[in-house]
Amino acid sequence: MDARQFEEFGKAAIDFISNYTENLRERDVLPSVEPGYLSKLMPNEAPRQAESWQDVLKDVERLILPGMTHWNSPQFHAYYPAGNSYPGIVGEMLSAGFGCIGFSWMSSPACTELEIITMNWLGKMLGLPKEFLNCSDGPGGGVIQGSASEATLVGLLAAKEKTTRRIKSLHPDLDEGIIKAKLVAYTSDQANSSVERAGLLGSVPMRLLPTDDKCRLRGYTLLEAMKKDEEAGLIPCYVVANLGTTGTCAFDVLDELGPICNENNLWLHVDAAYAGSAFVCPEYRYLMSGINYVDSFNFNPHKWLLVNFDCSAMWVKNAGYLIDAFNVDRIYLAHDKQGQALDYRHWQIPLGRRFRALKLWFVLRLYGIEGLQNHIRRMVKLAHQFENFVNSDDRFEIVTEVSLGLVCFRMKGDNSLTRELLDRLMKRKRIYTIAANYKDQLIVRFVVCSRMCEEKDIEFAWNEISSQATEILIVSRNQTARMFENGELPYENLNGKMEERQR
């Protein structure tokens, strides 16, 4: 493909993206395909000869789009948002166009330096303590990771190395392997699966501690767990506090956890994957009270700050601990500015790294701080619009307090009603929501995700939910009535009974 063809293809792809994005409302948010659909439509082998870009682009429309879950659709209310915006997309394009691999300063100075600068900008926008910023004196700084999973693992590995060295200096005769086998880490039972996974990958047991009635990890719970482990001869080393949990967007109590961690030499990492973006608005910063106690802080601009995946922002108070844990140098990586310049390869799991700062820079400049604040505030407002719909309908209840863009609700009564609601929504594919558990209750998580979501989309979603609830209750009432007439069992056994009848 020569440059002229690329220009045609690339511009056609730009139109394709624009057209796709602007017309997302016309597509079902969920696809109607079964596992294996695509292999039935494609050849078993790559073509021997080059094909034309026109054919490939047609196949994206014909084969790929029907199998997509549309994360940027205004009808996508599942998980948390996948950040996306036009400036971010162009940033990603340019990064691909340059194709540099910024593992060291020398391997691409602009790649490293723009990352330092944009991470300072972003840290200031969030109101992070100065010690986290590269532009302050001291050993702190920010880095763009690929995902919150990696940030949590990086924190754990640094904590592991730091603790091992500390114990080793206190007890020089202890074997390192034995020390490492005694380490233990903590988080809440509401933490994202990636936190438990970091423990698994890093070979440190990750205790999922119980939370209070607001789904928050409290200081006394941590203290109790530490005490028990210490009595068993184990060594507490790492705590992951969650600011905005995946299930209900709850906030662990940093003000309680922080002092405990600092006094007991535990590395305190904050996973604010979703909620961190809200801190660009000063009115939400109370939610990170206690941040001054924290060793590392991470949130995902690729979730709620309009930067497309992947761009996970992590700051540490002392980058020296990462370098201690990760530094493996070779002659071919050496360069004559070493020592003067920062080599990000020591801050992360992989060696290679893309020029991800470009897209962050584009988003920050083309939205501006106020544009991003407006975006967050608008999303939160839409969540409250949805909350009002729920509250106005007697058949539903809000389960946990609405938190940022997340509304957790359910149908009153037995969990089977909410289960049926979720199943129907999923089958109809008009909106996408997912389930969570709160205590013994099954709940629907409704998140305002797409930057294109508007009041009319919230209305659309509510109409869909409310009309399905009506149908569920009609069916349920009719069945119950019939069962009473026939002297059958009441509601609980409904599914089993229905199967029996069908036989």
Next chain:
Amino acid sequence: MDARQFEEFGKAAIDFISNYTENLRERDVLPSVEPGYLSKLMPNEAPRQAESWQDVLKDVERLILPGMTHWNSPQFHAYYPAGNSYPGIVGEMLSAGFGCIGFSWMSSPACTELEIITMNWLGKMLGLPKEFLNCSDGPGGGVIQGSASEATLVGLLAAKEKTTRRIKSLHPDLDEGIIKAKLVAYTSDQANSSVERAGLLGSVPMRLLPTDDKCRLRGYTLLEAMKKDEEAGLIPCYVVANLGTTGTCAFDVLDELGPICNENNLWLHVDAAYAGSAFVCPEYRYLMSGINYVDSFNFNPHKWLLVNFDCSAMWVKNAGYLIDAFNVDRIYLAHDKQGQALDYRHWQIPLGRRFRALKLWFVLRLYGIEGLQNHIRRMVKLAHQFENFVNSDDRFEIVTEVSLGLVCFRMKGDNSLTRELLDRLMKRKRIYTIAANYKDQLIVRFVVCSRMCEEKDIEFAWNEISSQATEILIVSRNQTARMFENGELPYENLNGKMEERQR
């Protein structure tokens, strides 16, 4: 930014990329900036108000390009190539445009299915044994990782879990932590730094075993090391064989290592990061003889197969071991096709994943198998053109046999001459090469990297190298002559002497 502005901005960016790429020869391959250059040119904070895309794009030219190391320049001969091509760039654009996060089948069926299909295509193109392919019966399959570093770590973690379970089943009373503290892994002293790092991150000592005179890890070396460790009560669990090492593109002897690993329950992982791409040409497949013994195989299409970073292709014979090591499920990740469909989140370190298969698909279709074979063959031919230049000049010597696109050479005589050559090339910024060590010799690694590299670029590089050698030898001869006249010390102390004179 609305859709119309995006179309303008995106199309301007396409022209920018095309213009940048086609005119790379006019720029020095290395930048002339000092650490900290960019922060002097930029504001300390993000703008409050949105700026215009025209200003941002101008700043890319004005601020970013002067600080770039141009990995795709035909004068870039350092490291190994960073894959890049027009089709790959457009694939990355579309992936950013869709912005889906494919951690489970349901979260984006097309994202998972296209990955399965393209990885089957690619596996067939390389002539991998059928057991590695998802389209064969059995538990094998391919997955796109972000980097070879991650693939090596994924292999290690799977090996660790598998071995721990095996030992635990033999000795149920042994503590898991104690078993894990006894595990040990092996690779060659020529392995990429990321292999040693995988050991560090996974808390398994990674032994860097000595290689033979062709820089290859041999079976007897592995056996000896295993024996020693077993005698010390340790448990060998993982071997990383290198096909195409970073230093000299050497190939470990899989035919010897394989049977030893299989007989002793060691997981054998192959890191063919660079060289793997060559296996699309049947004439190079002899270099992977012994692949049938392997448990996991990885190479980087983002190195030499024209797919832009990141796209690291990994195949495993039994994906069950990855899932055992990584599976941490949650209700919010559940979907009703589980069991029928593949959830790639269990195959990798992070939870989230981009739609990376798109760019691989685009490259495979828009080059075709033959186009990619031609690309590899052309690069190898250019390496031999360069080799001929070296061989035709008495002042130089080829150090290790030319291997694929890599030529390792040096100036005859003392290492200080080659050191001086490397320093001069680096300062002049016309071509970019890096150093490596071979035994006690300092060598220059010259790699044919850019897909745009042509005969004239090889000539350009050779003229640069050869003219610098001439200057070095003239300076050196003059200085030696002067020193003899003055009755001074011979060559070794030259630098110290010169400094003294300057004072």
